[in-house]
Amino acid sequence: MLEIQIPEVLQRNDYLKLPPSERELYVREILRQTVRKNEQGVTVGMLSEKLPFDPRTIEKHLSILTCTNEIYSVKIGNTQLFLPNSIPMHHAKKQTVTIGNREYIAYALQNRMGEFVFIQEKKKTEFAEEVGGGILIPLADFKQFVGFITTFSKDMGILNKGS
Amino acid sequence: MITNEKLLKCGKILKTPSLFINAKTKADGKLIKETIIRYPLNKANNGISQIDGIVISSGDYSAVAPFLVPDIRAQLDPSFYSADKRIRLIDPATHFLFSGLEKDKDACCSVVEKWLPQLSNVVNSVARIDAQKEKLDSSIQRIYPLLDAVLIQRLLEFQIRANADILINPSVPFSSSRRINDQAEKTREMNRQGRVLLDTVLSRYKEQRDLMNLTVLNPSVLASTYVDNILDATLQGNPDIIGIRLMNLDEKNSVETMNFLKFLKTLSSSGKPIVVFNVREFGYVTFCYGANAISMPIAKSPYMTKKKASEKAPHEGSYYHSIEMIDYSYRSFPDNIRAKNYKLPCHCEICDEFGSFTKIEKKQWNYFRKVHFLLVKNMEMQELRKTDVPLNIALKDKFGRSQKTGYVAFLP
Numbered sequence: 001m002l003e004i005q006i007p008e009v010l011q012r013n014d015y016l017k018l019p020p021s022e023r024e025l026y027v028r029e030i031l032r033q034t035v036r037k038n039e040q041g042v043t044v045g046m047l048s049e050k051l052p053f054d055p056r057t058i059e060k061h062l063s064i065l066t067c068t069n070e071i072y073s074v075k076i077g078n079t080q081l082f083l084p085n086s087i088p089m090h091h092a093k094k095q096t097v098t099i100g101n102r103e104y105i106a107y108a109l110q111n112r113m114g115e116f117v118f119i120q121e122k123k124k125t126e127f128a129e130e131v132g133g134g135i136l137i138p139l140a141d142f143k144q145f146v147g148f149i150t151t152f153s154k155d156m157g158i159l160n161k162g163s
Numbered sequence: 164m165i166t167n168e169k170l171l172k173c174g175k176i177l178k179t180p181s182l183f184i185n186a187k188t189k190a191d192g193k194l195i196k197e198t199i200i201r202y203p204l205n206k207a208n209n210g211i212s213q214i215d216g217i218v219i220s221s222g223d224y225s226a227v228a229p230f231l232v233p234d235i236r237a238q239l240d241p242s243f244y245s246a247d248k249r250i251r252l253i254d255p256a257t258h259f260l261f262s263g264l265e266k267d268k269d270a271c272c273s274v275v276e277k278w279l280p281q282l283s284n285v286v287n288s289v290a291r292i293d294a295q296k297e298k299l300d301s302s303i304q305r306i307y308p309l310l311d312a313v314l315i316q317r318l319l320e321f322q323i324r325a326n327a328d329i330l331i332n333p334s335v336p337f338s339s340s341r342r343i344n345d346q347a348e349k350t351r352e353m354n355r356q357g358r359v360l361l362d363t364v365l366s367r368y369k370e371q372r373d374l375m376n377l378t379v380l381n382p383s384v385l386a387s388t389y390v391d392n393i394l395d396a397t398l399q400g401n402p403d404i405i406g407i408r409l410m411n412l413d414e415k416n417s418v419e420t421m422n423f424l425k426f427l428k429t430l431s432s433s434g435k436p437i438v439v440f441n442v443r444e445f446g447y448v449t450f451c452y453g454a455n456a457i458s459m460p461i462a463k464s465p466y467m468t469k470k471k472a473s474e475k476a477p478h479e480g481s482y483y484h485s486i487e488m489i490d491y492s493y494r495s496f497p498d499n500i501r502a503k504n505y506k507l508p509c510h511c512e513i514c515d516e517f518g519s520f521t522k523i524e525k526k527q528w529n530y531f532r533k534v535h536f537l538l539v540k541n542m543e544m545q546e547l548r549k550t551d552v553p554l555n556i557a558l559k560d561k562f563g564r565s566q567k568t569g570y571v572a573f574l575p
Contacts, residue, residue, distance in 0.1 A: 018312065018313060029362070127320055
């Protein structure tokens with residue numbers, strides 16, 4: 001099995017003492033960091049061997065990270081490989097806007113599937129930052145997507161209200 | 164001369180060299196606030212504009228905090244250097260659980276009590292043990308397990324809520340060479356945990372606050388065989404800043420003092436900024452060994468001295484002589500200046516206002532001498548920051564003209 005890089009983690013006993021909501025946050029952040037550290041991809045087996053979490057916990061959080069498009073998976077034979085989605089093609093093209101306690105980040109990224117514009121929502125709690133969701137729009141179709149949003153806004157009268 | 168300016172993640176700037184002041188009581192907080200207002204930086208006054216930070220122990224925070232709130236004057240005049248514009252450090256001060264005064268232990272326990280109610284009982288029962296060896300063993304066995312990741316998280320959250328500009332990782336002191344491995348192991352574990360927690364459950368602040376690993380040590384443990392272990396523990400968890408707090412350095416013990424300075428020099432090769440906590444004029448020497456900032460208590464000794472029960476500290480504290488660089492007690496000070504008709508030997512703003520010792524009423528004394536201390540320290544920092552010659556030369560000259568000539572031998 002390939003060696004994977006992992007971030008610093010708490011001992012199992014320590015992380016189990018964290019309150020449930022913070023424990024969830026902690027496990028997800030560690031998995032997020034681990035996938036990011038391993039651009040070649042990781043499997044549940046690799047993660048459960050190196051991290052002090054149950055395979056079921058790992059699977060649960062990987063699926064959450066997949067739903068928010070922070071990671072994506074490819075199937076190679078019987079193996080499901082999880083890869084990071086959040087590496088911008090160019091940092092200069094990353095833009096952020098804060099609206100209320102939410103932050104929206106947009107940037108272009110490239111993964112095995114092609115080039116995309118990634119729009120991510122981050123929620124700020126008192127101490128942590130949580131990813132609320134994220135969508136990937138193929139770069140080639142982004143103009144069409146913007147057109148769709150603009151039309152939608154006009155139809156809803158949102159742009160007029162805003163102005 | 165200012166040799167370096169580091170932009171902290173909070174947006175404030177850590178200049179090298181810098182002086183921070185320890186604020187311990189409500190009176191200290193009030194004094195700092197009033198001195199800033201009374202002596203603002205302008206053509207006539209230097210005030211205390213060269214004092215760039217305020218250090219408060221977690222247990223003292225509630226007493227001091229009301230005086231550090233944002234000042235309306237700073238909104239009206241952007242150049243007004245209010246207390247909230249200076250770097251704020253809230254020391255979790257968990258080392259007090261193991262050594263120090265009872266009131267400091269109680270203050271630390273009172274902060275932690277809501278998350279860890281049993282800590283106070285354990286700490287007090289360990290403190291009651293007379294034999295030092297047994298006391299240390301018991302503290303390692305009984306207090307260490309209570310200092311877990313959850314407590315570290317709560318103490319980091321406490322600092323965030325208190326608007327600390329640099330987060331200080333709680334730690335245990337290095338106090339005995341006999342148990343150095345246990346102390347290093349616990350320090351390593353706590354430093355790692357602090358970093359992991361800031362990067363995960365406190366992720367909102369990982370890009371907004373620097374993390375400091377604070378190593379509290381008795382200089383006697385810095386014998387060469389233990390240094391690598393202590394260094395490794397101090398750097399664990401990749402801190403942004405390193406803090407060193409000395410427990411009772413005997414400055415007359417040249418071997419111990421030199422060991423400490425060598426340790427500091429080695430630590431500075433890590434490239435991380437270093438803050439040396441709780442020192443007096445000796446702190447200036449540490450600037451020549453890689454310290455970027457030092458913190459000082461207001462007009463008192465940084466070290467704890469055990470007094471006999473019958474011995475009571477005098478109500479009137481000591482006066483810092485700005486040229487001789489030593490403290491004179493209220494009783495001995497008049498003798499020192501009698502020949503000059505009791506003229507105050509200093510040109511800080513408050514000494515100029517009073518002019519003579521005879522004009523200071525006894526009830527004004529403590530307030531006067533503390534304001535004087537802050538103003539003189541400000542002048543000293545200004546002198547060090549503006550010097551045209553290398554800092555070690557400037558300090559050799561300054562110490563050479565004072566009663567602290569012993570420090571010259573430690574300067575490179």
